[in-house]
Amino acid sequence: MSSISEITKAGVVLLAAVGALTITIKALSFWRLIFDLYIRPGKSLKKFGAGTGAWAVITGASDGIGKEFAYQLAAAKFNVFLISRTESKLQDISNDIESKYQVKSRIYAMDFTKGDKRDYENLKEIIEELVDVGVLINNVATNHEIPTPFILETDEIVNNIVEVNISGLLRTTKIILPKMISSNRGLIINVGSFSGMIPTPYLSVYSASKAFMSTWSAALGAELKSKGIVVENVNTYFVVSAMSKIRRSSWLIPLPKPYVKSVLSKIGVPGGATHIPYSSNAYPSHAIANWIITSTFNLSFWVKQGLAQQEDIRKRALKKREREAAAAKAQ
Template sequence: MSVSEKVVQLFKDNDKAVITAALFALVGASVVTRRVFSLLKLLFDVYIRPGKSLKNFGAGRGAWAIITGASDGIGKEFAYQLAQAKFNLLLISRTESKLQALANEIEQKHNVETRIYAMDFSKGIPENLKEIINQLDVGVLINNVATNHEIPTPFFLENDQLIDNIVEVNIASVLRITKIVIPIMKAKNRGLIINCGSFSGYVPSPYLSVYSGSKAFLSTWSAAIGMELKSSGITATAMSKIRRATWLIPYPKPYVKAVLSKIGVPGGASAIPFGSNAYPSHALVNWLISYTFDMHFWLRRNFEHQTDIRNRALRKREREAAAAKSQ
C-alpha cells in the first residue's frame, strides 16, 4: 500500500471512530435526558399536580366509604379523613369494641353516619355483609386489610394455615368485596377504589414470599380493573402502605392526606408500573429503584435485610424459650 493510500485509510478509520463516538454520545445523552425528564415529571406530580376532588366520588352528598382493616393504623386514619370530607362510613375489622369506639368518636366529631361490621377476613366474606353493602350508595372503597408472615420464613418451612390465611385475606377477600361494590359504583358512574399495597409487592421480598406475591398480585390486578372501569367514572389504584414512622415511612395522617390529595395522579415514572406514588419519599425511592441499580441488586439487598430480621427473631425466640424453661 502506498503512502497516499495509507493516509486515505487512516482518515476512513478516523471517520468510523468519530461516528461511533458520536453515536455513543447520542445514546448517552438520550438516556440522561429521559431520566432527567422522568424525575422532573415525578416532582411535578407529587408536589404540584392536583388530584381529583373527593366530591367527584360523593363526598358531602350522602355517599358511603367502606374501609377494611379500619380499627388501627392506616385504615383508622382513612376513616378520620374520609369522615372529615363528609362521607358516611362502613367500618370493617376484626375487633368490634375498637370499631364501636371509632364509630362513636367519628359520629360525634364529624356528624356523619357510621356502621360497623366485625369479621375475620380469613374466614371469607359473609353473605349478610353483601346484603348490607348493597343497601348503601358506595362512593369509596379502601381495601386496607392484610396479614403477613409472623417472622421472615423460607417458603418451604412456612405453616400451611398461615399461607392460606395470607392468600385469603390479601387476595381473595379483596376480590370478593370489590366485586360486590363495583356494580353500585357503575350505577352512579363514579367511584374510588384504593388497594393498599406494599413495597414488597414491587421489589420481591425473600422469606416473605407469599405476602410479597400477594401484594404484587394486588398491584397488577388494580391496574387491570382500573383500565376496565375508567370509562365508568371509577378510579382504581394500588398505593404502597406503611407501618412505622421514618422519612421513608411516614405517620398515617400525612400519608393518608397525600393519598387523598393525589387521586388519579400516576406519580411519575418508577419501578412501580401499576400504582400511584402519592407520598414524596415513596415516589423518590421508586424512581431510584428504576434508574439506579438493576432489580437483582435490590432483590439481594432485600434478601440480606430479611435474613437479618429472621436471625434476630429466631434468637429472640430462643431467649424466650430458655427463660420460660428456667421458670
C-alpha cells in the same frame, strides 16, 4: 487507518449522544416526579360523593392505615362503613367518628382469614342497604410473622395470606362494584406494597399477593375507567403500624396520618409510578425511593438486596424469640 479513526470517532459520538439522551430522559422523569408530588393536584373527593351522603367502605379499619382512612374520609363528609376483626375497636372508632364529624357510620366485625361464606353474605346485605357507595379502601392484609423461607412457612400462614390478601380483596370489591357502576362513579384504593413491585425473598407469599394486587388493579382500572370509576394501587413502603412492627417514624417511614393525607390529596396522580398502570406513589419519600429503584439498577440487583435484608431481619427475629423463650422458662 483514517477510516478506522473515523469509525471510532463516530462510535464515540454515538455513545455520547446515547448517554446525553439517557441523562435527559432521567432528568425529565425526576422533574415530572417533583411536579406530581408538590404541584399537580389530585382528583377532588367531591367527585366520589363527599358531602352528599355517600358512603366510604374501609376494610382493616380498626388500626393503622385503615383507621386513619376512616377518620380522614369522615372528615371529608363521607359516611363510613368500617370492617375489621375486633368489634369493640370498631365500635369505639364508630362512636368517635359520629361525635366528631356528624356523619353516619356502620360496622361489621369479620375475620377475613376464615373466608366465611356467611360473612360475605352479611356484608352484601349491609352494602345493599347503603344507598350510595363512593369509595372503597381495600386495606385489610396479613403477612408472614417473620421473614421465612417458603419451604419452612406454615400452611396456616400461607393460606391466611392468600385468603385475606387475594380472595378477600376480590370478594369484597365484587360486592361493592354494582353500587359504584349504578351511580357512574367511584374510587377504589388498594393499599399495595413495594414488595409487589420487587419480589421479596423470605416474604414470598405476601410479596406475590401484593404483585397480584398491582396486576389486578391495572386490569380492573382499565375495565372500569369508562364507567367513571377510578382504581388506584397505592405503592406503599413502610408505614408505622402494628403490621409493619415499626414504632418510630422517619423521613422514609411516616405515621399513618400524613401518609393517608398524601394518598387522598393525590388521587389520580402517578407520583413517579408511571411504569405500573393504575398505580401511584403519593407519599413523597416513597415516591422518591420508587424513582430511585426503577431508574437505577435492574430488578435482579434489588431482589438480591432484598434477600440480604430479609436474611438479616430473620436472624434478629429468631434471636429475639430465643431470648423471650429463655426468659419465659426462667420465670
